[in-house]
Amino acid sequence: MYAVLHMRLALAFLVPMLATGTTPRIVVQTSDPELTVFARELVPLCEEWYPKIAEILYGSNPPNPPAEIRIAFDEAGIAGRAEGNEIHLSTAEAKRSAKLDFRAVVIHELVHLVQSYPVPARCDGLRIVGCLLTQRHHFGPTWINEGIADYVTYTFFTGTNRPLLRLNSNGQLQGYDESIPYLYGLQSNKTSLHDAYAPRGVKAGKGYQHGYTVTASFLLWLERNKDKQIVRKLNAAMRTNSYRDGIWRQMLLASVDQLWAEFLGASKQAH
Ligand SMILES: [Zn+2]
Numbered sequence: 218m219y220a221v222l223h224m225r226l227a228l229a230f231l232v233p234m235l236a237t238g239t240t241p242r243i244v245v246q247t248s249d250p251e252l253t254v255f256a257r258e259l260v261p262l263c264e265e266w267y268p269k270i271a272e273i274l275y276g277s278n279p280p281n282p283p284a285e286i287r288i289a290f291d292e293a294g295i296a297g298r299a300e301g302n303e304i305h306l307s308t309a310e311a312k313r314s315a316k317l318d319f320r321a322v323v324i325h326e327l328v329h330l331v332q333s334y335p336v337p338a339r340c341d342g343l344r345i346v347g348c349l350l351t352q353r354h355h356f357g358p359t360w361i362n363e364g365i366a367d368y369v370t371y372t373f374f375t376g377t378n379r380p381l382l383r384l385n386s387n388g389q390l391q392g393y394d395e396s397i398p399y400l401y402g403l404q405s406n407k408t409s410l411h412d413a414y415a416p417r418g419v420k421a422g423k424g425y426q427h428g429y430t431v432t433a434s435f436l437l438w439l440e441r442n443k444d445k446q447i448v449r450k451l452n453a454a455m456r457t458n459s460y461r462d463g464i465w466r467q468m469l470l471a472s473v474d475q476l477w478a479e480f481l482g483a484s485k486q487a488h
Contacts, residue, residue, distance in 0.1 A: 252311055256290070266327055274328075275453075280333070287303045287304070289303065290311060292307070299327075306319075310322070325366045332455065332456065334357065335456075357458070358426070360426045363432065366429075371433050378433050380442075423477055436451075
């Protein structure tokens with residue numbers, strides 16, 4: 218399987234660009250003729266957006282970028298994923314989605330590369346229990362990771378992020394369409410954003426733990442109403458592995474649960 222994939226990549230269409238000081242070299246690979254034009258367009262897109270995203274998250278002093286970012290289309294079941302300095306995109310999803318939608322997927326994954334948060338090491342072998350316990354306490358939550366990725370994508374790239382959610386009195390989303398797929402999905406499932414959230418049996422949490430575009434809206438509201446630097450502060454904590462639940466009280470003098478309740482109240486009042 219690997220050999221076949223390797224050969225396909227070796228034959229693939231390559232779009233190299235020269236590296237600049239703040240921009241990695243972007244290499245896009247696809248062996249699918251239907252995606253050649255789209256793949257070629259991803260080079261200037263990522264060249265333009267990598268430094269923009271770095272400025273949004275880190276200000277004028279971002280970490281050094283990697284020398285090269287590789288983007289490959291494959292048969293992955295999910296639309297996109299980021300791994301190290303690579304982005305993997307689903308061939309099928311890229312063909313199916315409207316171009317702007319799928320560019321948003323690319324930007325979301327590119328944000329993950331700029332975030333470059335420490336990731337847990339793989340835990341196995343004799344010390345697995347100690348390893349898992351250590352990691353439970355030393356890595357920031359996924360909902361913030363994904364929330365920041367969508368905050369950047371939908372605030373700055375598509376311009377569709379809003380500082381309030383459209384909610385009915387039961388705390389369910391209303392009035393969204395497929396142009397914001399994540400919110401539309403939660404709306405279709407009549408998911409309450411008040412409720413405890415327990416994906417796949419994980420300990421129940423709060424609505425903000427839906428992450429992605431839900432958290433993106435919450436972050437924009439926090440930025441407008443509580444602290445203009447909130448996203449950069451959270452990003453710095455995540456990047457340095459210093460995120461703790463108490464960070465909210467230190468920064469904003471309220472727990473994340475209290476802030477979320479205030480955000481939901483404001484969202485309901487507005488609609
Ligand atoms: Zn993501």
